[in-house]
Amino acid sequence: MRILVVGAGGIGGYFGGRLVEKGEDVTFLVRETRKQQLDQNGLVVESVHGNMKLQPKTMLSGETAEPFDVILLSTKSYHLQGAIDSIKDYVTENTVILPLLNGIAHVEELRAAFGENHVIGGLCFIETTLDEQGKVIQTSPIHDLVFGEYSQEKTERIMKLQAAFEGTKANFRLSDNIEQDMWHKYQFITTLSGVTSLFRSPIGPIRDQEYGVETIQTLLQEVGSVMRRVDAPLADGIEDNQFQKIMQMGYNMKSSLQRDMEKGLKTEAEHFFGYLLQIAKEKQLSTPVIATVYANLEVYEAQ
CATH class of the missing domain: 3.40.50.720 (NAD(P)-binding Rossmann-like Domain)
Structure with a gap:
């Protein structure tokens, strides 16, 4: 081949x-x-x-x-x-x-x-x-x-x-079921990239903070709600599974998007978060955490 x-x-x-x-x-x-x-x-x-x-x-x-x-x-x-x-x-x-x-x-x-x-x-x-x-x-x-x-x-x-x-x-x-696997990965990586880029930190210190954990949970729920509005084949209870996975990751784990920021490179903000915000706008969904993450990345790229 x-x-x-x-x-x-x-x-x-x-x-x-x-x-x-x-x-x-x-x-x-x-x-x-x-x-x-x-x-x-x-x-x-x-x-x-x-x-x-x-x-x-x-x-x-x-x-x-x-x-x-x-x-x-x-x-x-x-x-x-x-x-x-x-x-x-x-x-x-x-x-x-x-x-x-x-x-x-x-x-x-x-x-x-x-x-x-x-x-x-x-x-x-x-x-x-x-x-x-x-x-x-x-x-x-x-x-x-x-x-x-x-x-x-x-x-x-x-x-x-x-x-x-x-x-x-x-x-x-x-x-x-590759389509479901891809949506699950999208939900996971969007949440991980979102919080690590927002806090400019590996996942461990974010989990140490009460409101850091709350941000992880809220972002997971927001992302899942947007995806379900376009009939993404998310499994029942996937948010709980994704949350446990994030909570068990290595303390110093960073997302690739965060690493790109640390190198001063362009990010995939539009592909990850802009796409979800476009759906949320069309479906009239409130997604304040996704919007905050996206705004943070847009400010970074404009500097």
Whole structure:
């Protein structure tokens, strides 16, 4: 199976690297500066699950390539349109696009660009970042990639994909209900990103404060109420489960959005919170905590 990984940052570099390590036919579609870095130094991954130094195949958008069976999309939401433009020439009749972006809004954009049949569901759970030298630093025990058909069918193509992912030194899991898994992840990461960015703190000190805990609970409820108004397939009692998960996280755990803020980078505020606020406005829902988180991020980005 020929796999194209769009981007070789923290997520694409890690999961793509694990597939290269296994022996799969993987090519990284990257920008010129990253290509030079990878060609010169290789793909270097420092991980609690074992380090890697690989010499991967790389290419630039516009270069000619044989058809790819799957395109693994691991960009930030604000780079989505650029990624769509960069892969248009590589999406053939049988190509499957597996996006790992957080949230939901990107699904319709991908379907509009390539057709519903080309897009399957996906998400990942991993704490990873790219350092100044271009190394992928992966620091937590969790390194999960989840995928599946929106129809929940075990199609021929999804079973081939599962076979390609099996035996990789990361947890690639075929989901029985990928749409629900994606909404659950969206609710979780929105809450975690919201409170950690709002308080400018890892999750531990927030939990130590009475009103910090109250903010976590209120944000979970607000997010869930918005999602249910568009018939998101949230499980019964999911807010309680999400709350317990957040309360059990490592004391110094930070969200990727918070890490982006600490680096002075652009955030995914619009993709996470702007999307929910748009729904809330249409449905006339009161969401003061979501609005506060969004305003905080907008002020940050305007500075």
